[in-house]
Amino acid sequence: MDAVDRGVYFDEDFHVRILDVDKYNASKSLQDNTNVFINNIQNMQGLVDKYVSAIDQQVERLEAEKLKAIGLRNRVAALSEERKRKQKEQERMLAEKQEELERLQMEEQSLIKVKGEQELMIQKLSDSSSGAAYV
Known part of the structure; x- marks a missing residue:
């Protein structure tokens, strides 16, 4: 520092300054x-914090929606499997009922045949017993 740079200065308000007025x-x-x-x-940090907070909220909502979508997808898959299982069960029951119907129809035919034979037998017996009474 030069001797000129050192010194006491006064500003426009007449305050004492060590530095030159320009400096x-x-x-x-x-x-x-x-x-x-x-x-x-x-201010920018405050805005950044606000935007980061808003983005974090969006991320949380997206995660919640994603979990919800995954849950719905799993539920749909489970319902599909349940429908397939019920359909197979109903097909099995239908086959059982069809077999039972066929068995009952055969039994009915057999009973009708037996009834016809019995009626024929009764008629023969009643014809022979009525014929024997006239003899």
């Missing part, structure tokens, strides 16, 4: 600009 003003301007920059950074 002081430049330093003060730098400080003001730095404070503005810091405020802008803090």
Whole structure:
């Protein structure tokens, strides 16, 4: 530092300064600009925090919807399997009922045949017993 750079100075408000008025003003301007920059950074940080929070909420909603969709897909798959199982069960029951129907129809035919034979036998017996009574 030169001897000229050292000294005591007075600003426009008559305050005592160690720095030259121009250097002081430049330093003060730098400080003001730095404070503005810091405020802008803090504002930006607040906005970033707000957007990050909003994005986190969206992520949570998406995850919830994804879990819900997976649950619905699993439920649909389970219902499909249940329908297939019920259809097979009903087909099995239908086959059993069909077999039972065929068995009952055969039994009915057999009973009709036996009834016809018995009626014929009764008629023969009644014809022979009525003929024997006239003899």
